[in-house]
Amino acid sequence: MPEEKLKSIDKATVELIDKAERENISTVFSRADELKPCPIGVEESCCKICSMGPCRLPRPKKGEGKVRVGVCGATIETIVARNFARKVAAGAAAHSDHAREVVQTFIKTARGEAQGFTIKDEIKLLAVALDFGIAVEGREIGDIARELGEKALNEFGRQEGELVNIGKAPLKRQELWRKLGVTPRGVDREIVEIMHRTHMGVDQDYRHLLQQASRAALADGWGGSMISTDLQDIMFGTPVPVLGSINLGVLKEDHVNVVVHGHEPLLPELLVVASRDPEIRRLAEKTGAKGINLAGMCCSANEILMRHGIPCAGNFLQQELALVTGAVELMTVDVQCEMQGLQSVAECFHTRLITTSDRAMIEGATHIEFHPEDGLDTAKKILKMAIENYPNRRHAVYIPDARQDMVVGFSHETINYLLGGLFRASYRPLNDNIMNGRIRGVAGVVGCNNVRTPHDSGHIAMIKELIKNDVIVLTTGCAAMACGKEGLLTPEAAKLYGGSGLAEVCEAVGIPPVLHLGSCVDNSRILMAATAMVKEGGLGDDISDLPAAGAAPEWMSEKAISIGQYFVASGVYTVFGTTWPTAGSEKVTRHLFEEYEELYKGMWAFEPDPVQAAQLMIRHIDKKRKALGIDKARDRVLFDMAMRRALD
């Protein structure tokens, strides 16, 4: 009998996959067994943008001289590049439409029209207002916020010029973008232009198509995503270190369990407020429950975890399994990464699935739309529905005994503070420790789970290899949650898994070797941390000079492609796992993997083995250390008193 494929490295996940199988409940894991990926689609060698197709262009057979083209004559390069650019457009659109929703709510908050929302972080408001050239001296907070909201909204529809946040990047990078013609003008414009240029019979030069992909991706990273992060911080607070816990064991048998799933933190923030309302608590107790237990899932989880320490039930591949426990009264979903399969799992139990965004409905689910004007009332209504549903549990509840503590909340501002204190905040200690070799380099490991690779395995194997080799890791999204479950987000992890140099620095500063920076839009925090390192000095003049690399070992969504593309265009060597979406064309792949190094000083790579991928990243880090002349360890030894006296 063939050995069964490992589905997850997380015990709780495996337990619930088994439970689902025993009870004949369809989940992403069982569906993936039944539905194999299409071999042509996996290489992106098909085009279906016009009805003369779909045109399938598999690789030519050995010895086949004929060059295959589509009915219109489109080459495989054009088809693959078009598909890639469309992925970037979809990913950038997802992050940026999230941002638009945040900005619109921000404007309503500034006008006092958003129920339950306030300006929580005045410091960040002042800083972001300065970015936008807004006068702050002597002005009321509400007044500054109103002007900022309007200016931020203009970034989406801007037609000419440059996005404001481009000015935050290292000067050398800004010059390079201008030279390459990829400085984004407006967020929406760059995305729309991809959709136009990839329409049948428009842009048919793969290099030119991928240039626009960079422009749209940069409009995501330095535009939409960064605007989201900044304005969310202003409304809900910039993350500071906080203790949280993670995994399916955060669900509580004797509580009303409400799982908040999706991406936009607007309604989740109000659910946090409403769950603490004495009236809601009393109602929950009346039904015999001990209280309300709010838990997060995917990036909504990251947002409320980072700001309030609300427990996180799990990452992307655990969404259906949370319902398989039979303990979830209600799950809210807004936008992105919500599987339609949730509804059929919910129907096997008493669980109510609630869609809350005007942009996303799921057939069969109940739709309760969130609007900032009465957001708190909506949050209370949803919690009351969950409470009413508590007595309807009809299955025996099974919650795996799996819950791990973690320290989260490392915004780029908090890292700056932890390294130097409030008034001497600085990235200098980090740069110094990179220069003296205690820390070898920095890696950003981010992104999704993908059912085609054992759940969490890629993240954990890669990150353990990196920290063992003294590379400090910044993480976001589902990758960060995988780290949390494995215990890598605790200061103790430095000693357990880190190389001696990295462990020493982490111990001295009191930080984990893997820093959780937030949700997927918070990858913009990694861009800011990298920029601070460049500007601090000693590690070159551009992000591409840093001993740094990026990775998404378990990516699956189009958002990940957009993130990867803006990291690469910002000068970061970026390695992806699972599959590679330009595999159908050698020329396009060579352009992204090799020619990009010449153009952007950063390039893509693909390596499905996470340890090998980590080794590629370490080799790149060492190459950059050599270029900076810091490849020979110039270690300082911390002397004790006797050694100091002996020096005399």
Added chain:
Amino acid sequence: MDQIDKIDQIDQIGGKMSDYQYEEKEDFSGKKVKVLGPTYEEGKPDERGDWRSKLGSREDALRYIRTALRYWYSKEWYGSEKRKQEA
């Protein structure tokens, strides 16, 4: 005052050297040396490390932005990029 006395004095202010833990490790040349061990507090934080609430007034906030976040907000100092600015 010689260097060692200065260090002694600093130690007396900031906590005795003997209060710290030391560990034996190899330096880059393979020689055994004693290095400072963990200096963070044991256990898990039960409160948010809310350092931002220490900044009270608008002036404090703006001073923090211009100094701590000087990479983006200082008029005079741009770290590695200072050299590239025209005088």
